[in-house]
Amino acid sequence: MAQYIIYFNQQWVGEHRPEWFAERGRLANEVVEEMKRAGVYVFAGGVDENLDNAFSADPTGGTLAITDGPYRIHDVHLGGFTVVEVDDDEAAKVWAGKVAEACGWPQEVRRVW
Template sequence: MTQYIIYFNQQWVGDHSEEWFRGRGPLAKAVVQEMKDAGVYVFAGGLDEDIDQAFNADATSGTLKISDGPFARTEEFLGGLSIVDVADDEAAKIWAGKVAEACGWPQDVRRIG
């Protein structure tokens, strides 16, 4: 079995009504439950949308520094992720498709080394 991360950037979500988002919650929870029932679930969760609440740890100078904010300011930032443990790329694609359909926005998939 191989672990895969299925993730999206917050900017991919798009503008939707509160009602639209409320309708997506049960769909996403159902996919997570399906992952658990299938025995492939490792983790799933959305991240706080307020990027200014992020902080980073950097020890590249030889001295650990903890700073407010993300390490690098970028136009896009991670919005949420799921990790599944499945047999192969094809199985990961199936789960990514289920997550994308439930959430209503694109998902990227990468193997975890």
């Protein structure tokens, strides 16, 4: 078995009405419950969109620096992710497809080493 992270950048979500998001939330929760029943669920969650709530840990200057805010301002940032534990890439693709359809926006998938 291998673990895969299925994730999206917040900018991939797009602009939608609150009702649309409510329906997507219901569908995403159904996929999470399906993952749990299938025994592949490890973790899933959205990431706080407010970058003012971020903080960073940087050891590259020789002394660990903990600072408020993102490490570096980017045009894109992580919106949420799911971790599944499945047999292979093909199974990860199936779950990524279910997550993408439920959420209504693209998902990227990478194996966790």
